[in-house]
Amino acid sequence: MIELEKAIWYPDMVEFVKATRSARTFAELESTAVHRGLGRTKMMMFMKLDNGEILREETGLDTPKIEGLLRESAV
Numbered sequence: 001m002i003e004l005e006k007a008i009w010y011p012d013m014v015e016f017v018k019a020t021r022s023a024r025t026f027a028e029l030e031s032t033a034v035h036r037g038l039g040r041t042k043m044m045m046f047m048k049l050d051n052g053e054i055l056r057e058e059t060g061l062d063t064p065k066i067e068g069l070l071r072e073s074a075v
Contacts, residue, residue: 009037009044 016033023029039046052066 004041004043007041007043009039011037011044011046013046017074 019033019036023032034044041074049061052063056062056065
């Protein structure tokens with residue numbers, strides 16, 4: 001999971017939204033907002049969820065740590 005996280009693009013969401021709003025065509029959206037920052041994985045991270053955080057807070061333990069990735073592909 002760590003190697004995958006290193007290879008994923010973490011966009012500056014303010015800049016990403018500005019770029020998506022200024023795009024007038026789908027091709028412009030892809031070239032300016034999407035493909036600009038994609039690396040070899042062709043993935044970007046919008047949000048990382050740790051579902052175990054609530055359990056750790058309630059129990060005071062260091063575990064469980066439950067992480068998941070939501071993935072969508074246009075291909």
